[in-house]
Amino acid sequence: MNYQTFDPSDVLKPFIKCYWTLEMPEQTLPQKQRIVPDGCMEMIFHHGDLYKQYLEQDEYIIQPRCFVFGQLTSTLEIEPTGVTGIFAARFHPDGFNVLGNFPLKKLENTATALVELFGEAGIQLEQDILKTNKTEEKIVLLENFLMACLSNSTTIDRLIKSVINTIFEAQGQLSVEEISQEFNIHRRQLERKFASTIGLSPKQLSKIVRLQGSLKKLISGKFSNLTDLAYDSDYYDQAHFIKDFKEFTGISPKEFFSDHLKLSSLFHAEH
Numbered sequence: 001m002n003y004q005t006f007d008p009s010d011v012l013k014p015f016i017k018c019y020w021t022l023e024m025p026e027q028t029l030p031q032k033q034r035i036v037p038d039g040c041m042e043m044i045f046h047h048g049d050l051y052k053q054y055l056e057q058d059e060y061i062i063q064p065r066c067f068v069f070g071q072l073t074s075t076l077e078i079e080p081t082g083v084t085g086i087f088a089a090r091f092h093p094d095g096f097n098v099l100g101n102f103p104l105k106k107l108e109n110t111a112t113a114l115v116e117l118f119g120e121a122g123i124q125l126e127q128d129i130l131k132t133n134k135t136e137e138k139i140v141l142l143e144n145f146l147m148a149c150l151s152n153s154t155t156i157d158r159l160i161k162s163v164i165n166t167i168f169e170a171q172g173q174l175s176v177e178e179i180s181q182e183f184n185i186h187r188r189q190l191e192r193k194f195a196s197t198i199g200l201s202p203k204q205l206s207k208i209v210r211l212q213g214s215l216k217k218l219i220s221g222k223f224s225n226l227t228d229l230a231y232d233s234d235y236y237d238q239a240h241f242i243k244d245f246k247e248f249t250g251i252s253p254k255e256f257f258s259d260h261l262k263l264s265s266l267f268h269a270e271h
Contacts, residue, residue, distance in 0.1 A: 001022070001023070001024045002024070003022050004020065005018045006020070006139060007019075008139075009143055012143060012147070014095070015091060015099075016089055016091060017091060017095070018089075019089050019139055019142070020087075020090060021088075021135055022088075023086075024080065024083070024084035025083060026049075026082045027080065030080050032077050033078055034076070034077055034251075035075065035076040035078065036072070036075055036249055037074070037075075037211075038072070038208060038212055039093045039198075039205050040092065040093060040095075041069060041071055041091045041095070041199070042069045042089065043066075043069075043114075044067055044068075044069060044111070045088065045126070045129050045138070046066065046085065047087065047129075047130050047133075048085025048086065049083050049085075050062050050063055050065060051079065051081065052078060052079040053076070053077070054077035060079075062081070064112075064114075065126065066114050066126040066130070067113050067114060068111075068112050068114065068117055069112075070104060070106075070107025070110050071104065071107070071200050072108075073200070073248075074109065074250060075248060075250045075251075087129065087135065089142060093198045093200070094160050094161060094198050097197050097198070097199075098150060099150065100149060102117060104195070104197075105195070105199060108199060114126050121145070121148075129141050157197055159183065159193070160194065160197050163179060163194075166179065167179070167206050171209060171213045171234075172207060172208070172212075173206075173210060173234045174206065175206075176190070176201075207244055207247070208248065210233055210244070211244055211248055214229060214233045214241065214245070217229055217232070217233070226241065226242070226253055226254075229241070
């Protein structure tokens with residue numbers, strides 16, 4: 001398994017967290033992998049075989065070859081169907097919506113083909129990126145496309161950007177009321193702005209950021225038991241921590257780390 005990340009250009013850093021690639025040979029016994037919400041939408045290009053996306057129980061769909069995945073509000077289960085070859089862009093929480101006026105709620109937990117969002121331009125981008133095997137060339141092609149989208153879209157919401165930065169700096173441990181008071185904005189207005197620019201509520205993003213912080217600590221092995229980790233992450237108690245963990249992963253922390261560490265640790269440990 002070969003996973004690498006690449007920095008965006010300075011112009012796109014306010015919108016793109018990173019580009020990443022994943023190469024993996026075909027598995028004799030493919031395993032489901034759980035991907036945990038991290039507050040970031042992604043644009044995915046499969047130059048290898050496609051992935052199954054599980055819905056309920058053993059029902060699944062085959063994801064498109066090139067698509068945008070909206071905000072995750074619960075765990076995502078995927079499984080390779082053969083050789084993995086992926087190039088992708090991971091957006092900041094408010095980074096994707098500046099590319100156009102998209103219905104973020106409809107994109108939630110969904111892989112939406114590029115053509116549905118960008119029309120003919122999306123088809124051309126897909127063809128251009130899949131033509132080249134060089135990651136550097138893929139990045140140039142995608143950045144040119146994103147820059148063109150930016151020139152035709154609205155400007156970034158500085159208030160929301162500041163709120164997001166504050167949530168991350170506080171590791172998700174501020175309440176929505178505290179955030180509203182700090183930025184002198186009514187809670188409902190803040191929630192409307194979040195819904196239109198991120199596709200999550202302030203409370204959802206805070207929960208996700210705090211959970212991701214806990215995941216990093218668990219992956220690094222800094223804590224020997226869940227009680228200490230829960231208190232370090234500012235949960236009321238271990239039960240509160242497990243409740244939030246199950247909300248976004250569907251299973252308990254012990255179950256998650258016994259079976260589902262591979263891709264989840266790759267995609268989220270560097271945040």
